[in-house]
Amino acid sequence: MRKLFLVFLILFAGGLLFTQTALLSRQSRETFETQTNVYFSPEGNARKAIIAEMNQAKKTINIAMYFFSDHTLANALARAKERGVQINIVMDRENSAEKNSKRIFFQQKELAARYYAPEVKGKKGKPGKMHHKFATIDGQVVITGSFNWTYSAEKYNNEDLLIIHSPKLARAYLNRWQTLWSRGITHQELLELEK
Numbered sequence: 476m477r478k479l480f481l482v483f484l485i486l487f488a489g490g491l492l493f494t495q496t497a498l499l500s501r502q503s504r505e506t507f508e509t510q511t512n513v514y515f516s517p518e519g520n521a522r523k524a525i526i527a528e529m530n531q532a533k534k535t536i537n538i539a540m541y542f543f544s545d546h547t548l549a550n551a552l553a554r555a556k557e558r559g560v561q562i563n564i565v566m567d568r569e570n571s572a573e574k575n576s577k578r579i580f581f582q583q584k585e586l587a588a589r590y591y592a593p594e595v596k597g598k599k600g601k602p603g604k605m606h607h608k609f610a611t612i613d614g615q616v617v618i619t620g621s622f623n624w625t626y627s628a629e630k631y632n633n634e635d636l637l638i639i640h641s642p643k644l645a646r647a648y649l650n651r652w653q654t655l656w657s658r659g660i661t662h663q664e665l666l667e668l669e670k
Contacts, residue, residue: 513635521622589655616638
């Protein structure tokens with residue numbers, strides 16, 4: 476009886492070890508397949524890193540950006556479009572009317588843009604903000620962090636930017652982006668509202 480119990484205990488321990496090893500192996504594989512780079516501003520090369528990712532885009536760049544005023548990044552998007560990359564941008568509706576916003580540039584360059592105002596009301600009954608700052612590239616890469624795509628974010632502000640190569644994470648961000656895009660209004664609809 477004692478030998479039987481000992482054999483059972485050895486088999487049970489071996490099974491646990493095998494299961495744990497398989498789980499750890501799967502987790503390690505996922506960890507190693509995800510490459511993450513972090514950038515801090517001011518002047519920490521965040522803009523340069525974003526452009527490098529844009530330059531590698533083959534199919535799509537989908538952006539949700541609270542405030543977009545950086546001319547260098549806007550030009551990089553226009554060049555990507557010229558290469559055949561589909562560009563789609565969702566911006567905060569209220570912020571898109573700001574002086575340095577690239578809203579008119581996007582219209583002139585025929586970059587697909589929509590403007591979103593959340594339904595949730597904040598102070599004094601005003602809508603909340605679409606405060607996201609992320610992009611997905613080709614369903615493979617996520618660019619996110621506190622970094623708005625502005626000149627000030629690159630040159631003056633203390634900001635962070637993560638570039639994560641992970642299809643799984645990119646799918647999650649893309650799902651959120653699609654919700655924002657579907658609820659956003661077009662440039663023409665925005666002009667009608669502003670009359």
